[in-house]
Amino acid sequence: MPIIKTEKLTHTYSSGTPFERVAIRDIDFEAERGEYIGIIGATGSGKSTFIQHLNGLLKPTSGNVYFDGVDIHESKHHTKEIRTKVGLVFQYPEYQLFEATVFEDIAFGPKNMGISETDLKERVYEAAGFVGLSEDFMEKSPFELSGGEKRRAAIAGVIAMHPEVLILDEPTAGLDPRGQAEIIHNIMNYKNSRDATIILVTHNMEEIARNVDKIFLLRNSYLIDKGTPAEIFSDAEKLSSMGLKAPTAAIIATRLRALGLPVKEGIYTQNQLREELNAIKTKGGANA
Amino acid sequence: MLKDITLGQYFPGKTVVHRLDPRTKLVLMIAYITALFIAKGLFAYLFMFAVLLTCLTISKIKPKAILRGLRPVFIIIIFTVVLNIFFIRGETILFKYGIIEITAEGVITAVFMASRLMMLIVSTFLLTYTTSPIALTNGLEKMLNPLKKIKLPVHEFAMMMSIALRFIPTLIEETDKIISAQKSRGADFETGGLIKRAKSVLPIIVPLFISAFRRADELATAMESRCYHGGEGRTSMKVLRLSPIDYIALLFGAAIVASVILLGIYTN
Structure with missing residues (x-):
């Protein structure tokens, strides 16, 4: 059974007003446990709207989202539980850091889940380890860190919840090549050690080409293509006609x-x- | 969603009201509000209402937009009505129960107060719905220009105002994003007691402040690198000039104020 699945997912913003806009239409999506999936599409194609449905932040206008075969909007309590099982790392996640120390910030998610004090420490250190932040960082203020370190601390904050599906929206945007490589490596680490499903939203085709098993292609709110990187990238012309580059x-x-x-x-x-x-x-x- | 809040929202258009100079509109709004407070008696109120209705029709503002704008002040209006009904004592008692006493005078005052308040608010909509924030601050700056003589930094005030207006939607969007992000980390903003709820805004407020300061810093740098140095010797791309329709509108405004005063004299 796919771990996460959507059926005819449609979302309309500001429905019923003159500003009405359909962001995604009839999207059928499936991800198996342990799969590494890339979602690509030009700006405004609906990628960000789509992923916010996978952890129940947005409610579909029509259609359904299933996690392990159960509708995630079945009950309010269930939706909340899903948020910890489907970890979502937003674009520029470093802007959400707010605690006094890196430790406290990474601990925010697990604390909300009600993890006990002893387990908490273990989880935080483990998550920090995944993103390559050593123990020296733990007592620092997140605002003392460099851009790349902040980003990794923010990702650790989501990883510390032990999500079974980890979704990342442009995790490497605005970083230097080395920072990018590190983050991609961190994600791979997490995936391999936990058999987690990774969903990566990106513009960076090289990044996707090297890692993912399957690609979903969005355009103007429609899911227009899916397949292995070999299948998707075989038609470089088609990609460039859609504002993307193979x-x-x-x-x-x-x-x-x-x-x-x-x-x-x-x-x-x-x-x-x-x-x-x-x-x-x-x-x-x-x-x- | 937070995005659906209207905050002095501007509806672009090409009507006469839209084309008026912002200064004219500001003066007319002040004149209208003054007239509202002078107005006494049913006829004066009906007249003021007719004036407002005509202006709204000319400006083609949708009734739906007005109702939506009135929604947040509804509580204040209801509050005024209730206070007036219960606390104004008069001769003709309509209803009495223990110490509660409702008089005809009270009801009449309440109705007048509520309609005055509503007309006052709607008249300000007429200004903000038909004037872009930039035009408005521009007009304000021009009108306050004489105050420069007494060393008031008028231009700086106007600039601060337009920057503040410009960043309202940006910050609302940002807040939305931060809320979603913290929700993804299991933050709970809906349940719990007062203290827990107050605490739960911290993960929103801190990042929001940091980003506001960062934006302010970036904007200051951007302005300085384009040699911004305040209002001295600054010219503007759109020079405000009063056109014939402005004079006609002002004349109408004066006539309305005069008629309200006359109505007051003759009905007494």
Whole structure:
């Protein structure tokens, strides 16, 4: 059974006023336990609205969201419970830090869940470990940290709730390449050690290409495509017509194919491209 | 949602009322409110109501928008009505139960007070619904210009006001986002006693303040890097100039105030 599933999910903002706007329409989505899923789409395609339904922050105008086969809006109490099982990390989460110390801030979520004092400490340290914050940080004020460290502290605040599904909205936006790599690595760590489902919303195609199992493509409130990275990135032209850019490796592969080089389909990471080109080179050398 | 709150919201339009100079509208609003307080007797009130209704019709403001704007002040109006009904003593007693006494005079005063209050508020809507915040502060600055002579920083006041107005929607949006984020971390804003609820706003207030200060800082830097240095020698892109319709409107305003005064004299 999929751990999270939506059926014909539709959401309309400011319904019944002149400012009415449909943000998402009839979205059927499914994620299995332990899957790594990427959601891509241009700005305003409905990504952020969609993920806020998965932990019950927004109520669908029509359609349903199921967690482990149960409708998450079945009861108010259930919806609240879902919020801890489906962890949502918003865009720029560092702006939500508010406690006096990093420890207290990471502990906010688990405390709300009613975790006992002894377990709390363990959870906080473990969560901090996942994002690579050492114990020296724990007693610091979150406002003393650097941008990347703040972001990681905020992500730890969600991880400390031990969510079975972790959703991240543009977790690497505005960070330098090293900060980006660290965060992607942290997420992978959490996924592997807990067999958690990860849902990553991003504009960064390279990031998605390297990690995810499945991609969902949103455009103008519709879910227009889903598939493996190889399937989605095979059509670089289609992606660019939608204001998105395929990973550089996929674009190069497509161009080389157009130039008549026998590059095979379904290449979208640097490593794949390097191997393929090496293979062609040795083959070519043998032929000559 | 917080977003649905209207706060002096401007409805763009092209009617005569929209095209009036903001200064004219400000003066007319003050004149109207003064006239409301001078007005005595049923005829004067009906006249004031007719004036308001005509202006609203000309400006094409939807009745729905007015009702929505009145909603937050409804409690105050009801409060005034209740106070007047119960505390004004008169001769003709309509209802008596123990110390509670309702008199015809009380009811009449209550009705007058409520309608005066309502007309007063709606007349301010007429200004804010048809004038963009920028035009309004611009007009205010121009009107207060003479105060510069006594070293009052008029331009700075106007600038502060337009910045404050500009950031209201931004901060509302930000608050919405922070609330969602803290809810995702299991924060509970709906249940619990007073102290628990007061405590639960902390995770919203702290990030909101920090972001407001950050924005202020960024805006100050942006303004300085564009050489902003206050009002001295500053010209504006849209120069306010009174047009013939402004003079006509002002004339109408004067006529209305005069008629209310005359009505008061003749009906007494």
